[in-house]
Amino acid sequence: xxxxxxxxxxxxxxxxxxxxxxxxxxxxxxxxxxxxxxxxxxxxxxxxxxxxxxxxxxxxxxxxxxxxxxxxxxxxxxxxxxxxxxxxxxxxxxxxxxxxxxxxxxxxxxxxxxxxxxxxxxxxxxxxxxxxxxxxxxxxxxxxxxxxxxxxxxxxxxxxxxxxxxxxxxxxxxxxxxxxxxxxxxxxxxxxxxxxxxxxxxxxxxxxxxxxxxxxxxxxxxxxxxxxxxxxxxxxxxxxxxxxxxxxxxxxxxxxxxxxxxxxxxxxxxxxxxxxxxxxxxxxxxxxxxxxxxxxxxxxxxxxxxxxxxxxxxxxxxxxxxxxxxxxxxxxxxxxxxxxxxxxxxxxx
Amino acid sequence: xxxxxxxxxxxxxxxxxxxxxxxxxxxxxxxxxxxxxxxxxxxxxxxxxxxxxxxxxxxxxxxxxxxxxxxxxxxxxxxxxxxxxxxxxxxxxxxxxxxxxxxxxxxxxxxxxxxxxxxxxxxxxxxxxxxxxxxxxxxxxxxxxxxxxxxxxxxxxxxxxxxxxxxxxxxxxxxxxxxxxxxxxxxxxxxxxxxxxxxxxxxxxxxxxxxxxxxxxxxxxxxxxxxxxxxxxxxxxxxxxxxxxxxxxxxxxxxxxxxxxxxxxxxxxxxxxxxxxxxxxxxxxxxxxxxxxxxxxxxxxxxxxxxxxxxxxxxxxxxxxxxxxx
Numbered sequence: 001x002x003x004x005x006x007x008x009x010x011x012x013x014x015x016x017x018x019x020x021x022x023x024x025x026x027x028x029x030x031x032x033x034x035x036x037x038x039x040x041x042x043x044x045x046x047x048x049x050x051x052x053x054x055x056x057x058x059x060x061x062x063x064x065x066x067x068x069x070x071x072x073x074x075x076x077x078x079x080x081x082x083x084x085x086x087x088x089x090x091x092x093x094x095x096x097x098x099x100x101x102x103x104x105x106x107x108x109x110x111x112x113x114x115x116x117x118x119x120x121x122x123x124x125x126x127x128x129x130x131x132x133x134x135x136x137x138x139x140x141x142x143x144x145x146x147x148x149x150x151x152x153x154x155x156x157x158x159x160x161x162x163x164x165x166x167x168x169x170x171x172x173x174x175x176x177x178x179x180x181x182x183x184x185x186x187x188x189x190x191x192x193x194x195x196x197x198x199x200x201x202x203x204x205x206x207x208x209x210x211x212x213x214x215x216x217x218x219x220x221x222x223x224x225x226x227x228x229x230x231x232x233x234x235x236x237x238x239x240x241x242x243x244x245x246x247x248x249x250x251x252x253x254x255x256x257x258x259x260x261x262x263x264x265x266x267x268x269x270x271x272x273x274x275x276x277x278x279x280x281x282x283x284x285x286x287x288x289x290x291x292x293x294x295x296x297x298x299x300x301x302x303x304x305x306x307x308x309x310x311x312x313x314x315x316x317x318x319x320x321x322x323x324x325x326x327x328x329x330x331x332x333x334x335x336x337x338x339x340x341x342x343x344x345x346x347x348x349x
Numbered sequence: 350x351x352x353x354x355x356x357x358x359x360x361x362x363x364x365x366x367x368x369x370x371x372x373x374x375x376x377x378x379x380x381x382x383x384x385x386x387x388x389x390x391x392x393x394x395x396x397x398x399x400x401x402x403x404x405x406x407x408x409x410x411x412x413x414x415x416x417x418x419x420x421x422x423x424x425x426x427x428x429x430x431x432x433x434x435x436x437x438x439x440x441x442x443x444x445x446x447x448x449x450x451x452x453x454x455x456x457x458x459x460x461x462x463x464x465x466x467x468x469x470x471x472x473x474x475x476x477x478x479x480x481x482x483x484x485x486x487x488x489x490x491x492x493x494x495x496x497x498x499x500x501x502x503x504x505x506x507x508x509x510x511x512x513x514x515x516x517x518x519x520x521x522x523x524x525x526x527x528x529x530x531x532x533x534x535x536x537x538x539x540x541x542x543x544x545x546x547x548x549x550x551x552x553x554x555x556x557x558x559x560x561x562x563x564x565x566x567x568x569x570x571x572x573x574x575x576x577x578x579x580x581x582x583x584x585x586x587x588x589x590x591x592x593x594x595x596x597x598x599x600x601x602x603x604x605x606x607x608x609x610x611x612x613x614x615x616x617x618x619x620x621x622x623x624x625x626x627x628x629x630x631x632x633x634x635x636x637x638x639x640x641x642x643x644x645x646x647x648x649x650x651x652x653x654x655x656x657x658x659x660x661x662x663x664x665x666x667x668x669x670x671x672x673x674x675x
Contacts, residue, residue, distance in 0.1 A: 035490075035491070063490065068517065069513070069516055069517065071514075071516065071517065073479065073509055073510050073513050074478075074479055074482075074513030074514045074516070074517055075479070075513075076479065077476070077480050077482070077483060077510060078479045078480075078482050078483035078486055078514065078517060079479075079483060080479060080480050080483055081421075081479060081481060081482060081484040081485075081486070081497070082483040082484070082486050082487040083483070084469070084480060084483070085419065085467075085484045085488065086487060086491065087486075087487045087491070104473060104476065105479060105510070108473050109471060109473070109476055109480065113462070113469070114672065114673070114674065114675050115455055115673050116452060116455055116456045116460045116462065117451075117452050117455075117460075117462035117464070117469070118450075118451065118452030118453040118454075118455050118456065118462070118672060119452075119672045119675065120452065120462050120463070120464035121462060121464055121469070122675040153673055154673055156674075177674075177675035178675050
C-alpha cells in the first residue's frame with residue numbers, strides 16, 4: 001500500500017544527490033558484509049560511469065571493487081556463480097541498453113536458478129543500472145526497458161525518484177536473497193554533466209541505515225480528481241504537471257510506483273478508486289509495458305471506478321531518435337501529461 | 350600420474366552407472382511414444398539428450414574432485430551428474446517430473462541442480478561457463494579450498510561466453526577447468542564446418558591458460574590430463590582448457606537418427622565402456638567375478654532409482670507458483 005515517507009530524526013540528515021545516497025547504502029552494506037563485492041566496467045578507478053562507486057576502491061580495495069573487461073555475458077555469469085556459492089555480488093551496468101549483450105545470462109540463468117533448482121540455490125545478486133534519455137544520446141544509450149526486465153519472472157526491480165528512496169531501496173536490494181535491479185534515471189543521479197539535479201530528486205537523507213519494502217508505492221501529492229502514476233523521472237514530470245493543473249482547478253494525485261516488480265496493485269487501485277481518473281506516465285516503450293500493466297490492474301479489479309477512459313503517456317513504439325526536436329516530441333514530458341489529464345476531465349467542468 | 354586400481358574401478362563404476370541409467374531412461378522414454386513419436390507423450394516427456402559414449406569424460410575428471418569443488422554441466426548432463434555423485438534417486442525422480450526430484454519437478458533433465466554436491470547444469474550452450482568460473486572466484490575470494498569445473502561441448506567453444514569467461518579466468522588466475530567434450534558435432538554440424546581450428550585447446554594460448562587435448566576417449570588418459578589440470582588449479586597456477594575427444598554414439602537427442610553422419614564414421618564408432626572393461630580384465634586390475642558383482646550392484650541402484658522415480662507422486666500442480674523467490 002502507498003505510504004508516506006517517514007520523517008527522519010532531526011540532526012542526522014543531509015541533503016544528498018541520488019548518486020551519493022545510493023552509494024551510501026552500498027558502503028554501509030559492504031562494511032557489514034564481507035561477502036559483498038562490486039563487479040563491472042569502470043567501477044574501480046573511475047568510480048562508476050555515473051558515480052555509483054566513487055571512493056569504494058580506496059576503502060575496500062581491488063579484491064572487492066573489481067574492474068572487468070568489456071564482457072557483460074562473462075562477468076554477469078561469473079557474478080551469478082559467485083552468488084550461488086555464497087557471495088553477494090553487486091553488478092554495475094551503466095546503461096540498461098547493454099543488457100542486450102548479456103540478457104541470456106540474466107533471464108535464462110540468474111533469474112531462473114532459484115526456481116529451477118527448487119530453492120536449492122539462492123542468487124543474491126544486485127544490478128545497479130542507469131536508464132533514460134532526454135540528453136540526445138540516441139537509440140542505444142537512452143532506453144528505459146522496465147518491461148524487458150520486468151517481464152522475466154524472478155527479478156525484482158526498483159526505481160527511486162529521490163535520494164531518500166535511492167538509499168532505502170538500494171539497502172532493500174542488497175539485503176534481499178534474490179536477483180534485484182536498482183535502476184536510476186540518468187537525469188536524476190545529480191551528475192553535473194547531465195544537468196543540475198531536479199530539485200525534488202535531492203532529498204534529506206538520514207545517516208542511519210533504513211530500508212524501503214518492495215512493492216510499496218509512494219503518494220507524493222494527494223489529489224481528488226485524477227491519479228497520475230509515474231516512476232523515476234516521470235514522477236517529477238507528474239509533479240510539475242500537477243502544479244500547473246492545480247492553478248487550473250484540477251486536483252491531481254501523484255503516485256510513484258517505486259517498484260516495477262513487485263507492483264503495488266493495491267496502492268494503484270486504491271488511488272484510482274478514490275479519484276476516478278487515471279493517467280500513467282512512463283519513459284519505457286508504450287506497448288506491453290508498465291503503462292499497460294497499470295491499466296490492467298484497474299481493468300481486472302473494477303473498471304467501473306473510472307469516470308473517463310484511462311490515458312497512457314509513454315514512449316511511442318519507435319527507437320529513441322537522436323535529433324533534439326524528435327526526441328523531445330517522444331518523451332513523456334509535462335505538457336503531454338497535462339494534456340492527458342485534461343482529456344480525462346472533459347465534460348467535468 | 351597414473352590412476353590407482355581403486356581409481357580405475359571408480360571410473361569404470363561411474364561410467365557403467367551412467368550407461369545403465371541411460372539404457373533404462375531410453376526404454377522408459379519410448380513408452381507412450383510409439384507407433385507415433387511425440388516428444389510430449391509418455392512418462393518421460395520433453396527433450397532427452399543422453400550420454401552414450403561420453404562417459405569417460407565425466408569419470409576421468411570427476412574422480413579427482415572432492416566435496417569442496419563445484420561442477421557445472423550442459424544440456425547433456427547425465428554422465429557428469431552421475432560421476433559427480435548427484436543422488437541417483439532424486440535425479441531420476443526429477444527426470445520423471447516428480448515431487449521427490451532434485452528440484453521437485455521444476456527443473457527437468459537439462460536443469461539438474463544438487464546443492465549438496467555443488468552441481469548444476471544448464472540447457473543453453475556455454476551458459477555454465479560464467480557461473481562455473483564464478484564459483485571458482487567465490488572460493489578464491491572466501492579463501493576456501495576447492496576448484497570449479499564447467500563442462501561444455503565442442504560446439505560451445507564458439508559461443509561468446511566461452512571467450513569472455515576464459516579471458517577473465519586467465520586474467521584473475523581462477524581455479525577453473527573448462528572441460529570440452531569434443532564429440533565433433535553441434536547437433537548436426539561437424540566441428541570442421543563450425544570451428545576455424547582443429548583443437549579448441551589451442552585457444553587457451555589466447556587467454557594465458559593451459560590447454561590440453563586428449564585423444565581416444567580413454568578414461569586412463571583423461572585421468573592423467575585431468576590430474577594435471579586439477580593440480581594447476583589447486584596450486585594457484587590458474588585455469589585450463591581440457592579438450593577431450595569423445596564419441597556421441599546416439600543422436601543429438603532421442604528421436605534424432607543422426608542421418609547426417611557418414612556411414613563410415615558411424616561404423617567406426619567405438620563404445621568406450623566394454624573396451625575399458627576388457628582392459629581392466631586383461632591387465633588383471635579386476636576379475637570377472639569382481640566386475641560382475643560391481644555391475645550387479647550398480648544395476649540394482651539404477652533399478653531402484655527408476656522405481657523410485659516412477660512410483661513417486663507428481664507435485665501438486667499449484668506448486669508451479671512456488672519457489673520463484675528465496
